[in-house]
Amino acid sequence: MTAPVVAIVGRPNVGKSTLFNRLTGRRSALVSDMPGLTRDRREGTTRIGSAEITVVDTAGLEEGDEASIAGRMRRQTETAIAAADLVLFVIDSRAGIVPADAEFARVARQSGRPVILVANKAEGRAGEAGFLEAFELGLGDPVAVSAEHGEGLGELMADIAAALGIAPDRGHGGEEAEDADGAIAPDASTHPIRIAIVGRPNAGKSTLVNALVGEERMITGPEPGLTRDSIATPLEWRGRKLSLVDTAGLRRKARVEELAEKLSASDTIRTIRFAEVVVLLLDAERPLEKQDLTIGDLVADEGRAIVLAVNKWDLVTDKQRRLKEIREDVAERLAQIPGVRVIAISALGEKGLDNLLEAVVETYAVWNKRVGTAELNRWLEEATSRHAPPASHGRRIKLRFITQPTTRPPTFVAFCSQPQDLPKSYLRYLTKSLRDTFGLPGVPVRFNLRKGENPYAGRRRK
Numbered sequence: 001m002t003a004p005v006v007a008i009v010g011r012p013n014v015g016k017s018t019l020f021n022r023l024t025g026r027r028s029a030l031v032s033d034m035p036g037l038t039r040d041r042r043e044g045t046t047r048i049g050s051a052e053i054t055v056v057d058t059a060g061l062e063e064g065d066e067a068s069i070a071g072r073m074r075r076q077t078e079t080a081i082a083a084a085d086l087v088l089f090v091i092d093s094r095a096g097i098v099p100a101d102a103e104f105a106r107v108a109r110q111s112g113r114p115v116i117l118v119a120n121k122a123e124g125r126a127g128e129a130g131f132l133e134a135f136e137l138g139l140g141d142p143v144a145v146s147a148e149h150g151e152g153l154g155e156l157m158a159d160i161a162a163a164l165g166i167a168p169d170r171g172h173g174g175e176e177a178e179d180a181d182g183a184i185a186p187d188a189s190t191h192p193i194r195i196a197i198v199g200r201p202n203a204g205k206s207t208l209v210n211a212l213v214g215e216e217r218m219i220t221g222p223e224p225g226l227t228r229d230s231i232a233t234p235l236e237w238r239g240r241k242l243s244l245v246d247t248a249g250l251r252r253k254a255r256v257e258e259l260a261e262k263l264s265a266s267d268t269i270r271t272i273r274f275a276e277v278v279v280l281l282l283d284a285e286r287p288l289e290k291q292d293l294t295i296g297d298l299v300a301d302e303g304r305a306i307v308l309a310v311n312k313w314d315l316v317t318d319k320q321r322r323l324k325e326i327r328e329d330v331a332e333r334l335a336q337i338p339g340v341r342v343i344a345i346s347a348l349g350e351k352g353l354d355n356l357l358e359a360v361v362e363t364y365a366v367w368n369k370r371v372g373t374a375e376l377n378r379w380l381e382e383a384t385s386r387h388a389p390p391a392s393h394g395r396r397i398k399l400r401f402i403t404q405p406t407t408r409p410p411t412f413v414a415f416c417s418q419p420q421d422l423p424k425s426y427l428r429y430l431t432k433s434l435r436d437t438f439g440l441p442g443v444p445v446r447f448n449l450r451k452g453e454n455p456y457a458g459r460r461r462k
């Protein structure tokens with residue numbers, strides 16, 4: 001059986017090569033990298049379970065004079081698509097949809113090949129607008145990824161598997177989930193959960209890292225992380241692989257004592273961006289100060305999962321009452337992420353660490369949670385009939401269809417007749433109801449509105 005072929009197409013600079021490298025890792029080769037030949041196409045392989053897949057990259061078409069590029073690119077793209085079993089159509093979420101995207105999308109649509117729409121560069125807020133615009137291409141739900149940061153690739157692989165009719169092999173690839181080149185193996189569920197421990201100076205971060213990792217590891221020192229300026233310390237807990245990530249700032253502190261009190265805001269932001277779950281460490285005697293709330297805001301903005309650890313619990317006398325107070329305070333002041341888990345620990349006494357890691361793993365699962373479209377639409381119907389949207393300009397605002405295009409964090413898109421007129425309070429009502437119904441505590445939830453009808457209506461008719 002020959003391997004199914006997946007072609008990566010899209011206009012220049014959307015990140016096709018980076019995605020190609022991510023998918024194939026070191027198992028790739030330039031197929032026409034010979035003198036005198038245009039580097040028109042690269043081929044590599046990736047695996048899903050035991051199935052091998054050929055990945056074709058159409059990058060390198062940018063060379064040559066302007067006038068000839070458009071036509072040549074179009075031909076190359078058509079050729080690649082014709083030879084493919086599946087097309088990954090890549091757009092740049094930061095740039096949004098430009099005419100060239102629409103043009104290439106037409107080629108892809110007309111080919112009749114199955115297409116997965118990949119919204120690349122989707123990390124952080126800057127990618128949101130373009131991601132939403134991607135719906136307009138009529139290629140179905142975009143999958144948000146960051147090829148550069150390695151985000152959303154597990155999901156993409158699952159979609160590729162589904163499109164090619166390959167069963168993702170769940171039991172496979174624990175050790176190989178992420179190889180030296182950073183290629184993501186299909187079963188991303190076994191990749192280590194990237195955890196950052198952040199908090200004010202003296203909250204006990206170093207002590208906690210030591211307690212979690214053990215003295216032994218600290219002596220041998222942490223291993224180089226996924227990027228140049230980060231460090232990742234591997235950890236295993238109840239068979240689950242974890243990775244304590246840390247940008248230069250935190251470690252520097254451990255080595256150079258005079259920097260101890262100064263962990264700059266940009267270090268914290270970078271650490272948060274790099275993590276999947278953020279553990280915000282508080283000092284039980286001085287919980288939730290302004291700086292902690294700022295970190296909470298950053299986590300919400302960056303769309304990360306969060307767990308609160310209240311440290312130095314050994315020093316607290318009236319433990320029950322204190323925990324209740326802190327939980328109430330958190331619920332009130334970290335209102336943008338409802339349901340955050342609050343775990344009392346003693347890093348020094350190594351108490352509560354299992355509870356903490358359990359909360360981390362559970363919150364990570366929520367962050368990755370996907371709610372089915374049918375269920376979502378049943379909920380939408382109920383929520384809008386229980387409490388109808390208001391009228392605007394004499395017309396009742398209608399919400400017609402909702403879907404969850406991405407996870408990490410859970411992101412929903414509802415189609416609305418007059419999105420700009422729907423009151424914020426109504427959106428809050430919907431978001432809260434959605435959270436309560438599907439259980440999404442401790443993670444930011446994005447609820448976006450699009451103008452228009454059910455985007456699937458057209459596709460079903462075909």
Ligand code: GDP
Pocket residue numbers: 199200201202203204205206207208311312313314315345346347348349
């Ligand atoms: P960092 O600045 O957040 O890395 O904080 P450190 O880990 O350096 O800890 C600051 C101080 O708090 C040190 O003196 C620790 O020994 C102390 N500390 C850390 N965890 C605990 C704890 O659970 N209980 C008590 N009583 N002290 C702790």
